[in-house]
Amino acid sequence: MRTAITLCQVPEAAAGPFVFHEPLAQGFTLAKEAGFEDVELFLPGPDHVSVDEIKSLAQTHGLGIAAVGTGAGMVKHGLSLTDPSLEKRVAALDFIEQMIAFGGQLGAPAILGSMQGKYGGNVSKEQALEWLADALRIAGNTAAKYNVPFIYEPLNRYETNLINRLADGADFIEAHSLGNIVLLADLFHMNIEEIDLAASIRAAAKHIGHVHYADSNRRAMGLGHSDPKPIIAALREIGYTGHLSAEILPLPDPLTATQQTIQSIRSVL
Ligand code: LER
Numbered sequence: 001m002r003t004a005i006t007l008c009q010v011p012e013a014a015a016g017p018f019v020f021h022e023p024l025a026q027g028f029t030l031a032k033e034a035g036f037e038d039v040e041l042f043l044p045g046p047d048h049v050s051v052d053e054i055k056s057l058a059q060t061h062g063l064g065i066a067a068v069g070t071g072a073g074m075v076k077h078g079l080s081l082t083d084p085s086l087e088k089r090v091a092a093l094d095f096i097e098q099m100i101a102f103g104g105q106l107g108a109p110a111i112l113g114s115m116q117g118k119y120g121g122n123v124s125k126e127q128a129l130e131w132l133a134d135a136l137r138i139a140g141n142t143a144a145k146y147n148v149p150f151i152y153e154p155l156n157r158y159e160t161n162l163i164n165r166l167a168d169g170a171d172f173i174e175a176h177s178l179g180n181i182v183l184l185a186d187l188f189h190m191n192i193e194e195i196d197l198a199a200s201i202r203a204a205a206k207h208i209g210h211v212h213y214a215d216s217n218r219r220a221m222g223l224g225h226s227d228p229k230p231i232i233a234a235l236r237e238i239g240y241t242g243h244l245s246a247e248i249l250p251l252p253d254p255l256t257a258t259q260q261t262i263q264s265i266r267s268v269l
Pocket residue numbers: 071113114153155159186212247
């Protein structure tokens with residue numbers, strides 16, 4: 001398993017679960033100094049910075065790119081794959097495909113989190129899930145062109161009413177025969193929705209492709225009431241070799257949050 005930390009460049013997500021909001025060059029330096037192996041990028045869009053610039057920053061700092069988020073499509077542009085408006089759904093998928101291409105050129109998969117949206121109003125759950133499946137099929141195919149998977153993230157009930165648990169994500173992938181889609185196990189969302197985190201990880205074993213490593217309160221692991229040991233034991237047991245990516249709040253301060261994360265990972269790995 002590899003360590004990663006999120007670098008956020010989206011002002012609209014300033015209060016979000018991100019430790020580093022500094023300009024990218026500084027963010028890469030801080031991530032390296034904190035002891036991480038890779039970074040996960042949360043960017044305003046595919047044109048914010050060139051692929052070459054990221055390649056050069058990654059090389060200079062000896063860091064890899066773990067994944068790229070697509071959440072800015074929602075927080076900045078209000079786009080979701082399940083919006084009642086066809087025009088908005090098309091724009092949402094276009095944004096995601098551009099982020100897949102951006103990440104793909106860096107060998108990094110893109111993540112679908114908040115851009116999955118919600119059902120409600122004139123949109124039934126069945127309709128929203130059908131749109132989601134259609135979009136995931138396209139995204140999985142596009143990602144395959146770059147030899148990376150596309151990451152789908154079940155979110156807690158306060159963020160989506162579509163899919164909240166890993167098992168439902170796994171069932172969805174299987175029921176729709178979606179290829180090249182992996183699940184993101186965000187331990188914060190799981191703490192709200194799952195009965196037993198380790199058991200859920202084992203049950204969804206073959207689908208898990210990324211982990212957001214956060215404690216129950218979304219602080220660094222060790223600053224809430226989760227026990228990381230059975231979670232890591234389950235990840236080991238399923239042969240997970242992906243990232244433990246710290247998508248966490250910068251509390252009580254960024255330095256403590258990063259030190260605590262690295263310490264936690266070192267103590268369990
Ligand atoms: C994104 O990775 C996530 O976990 C969400 O809570 C943010 O939309």
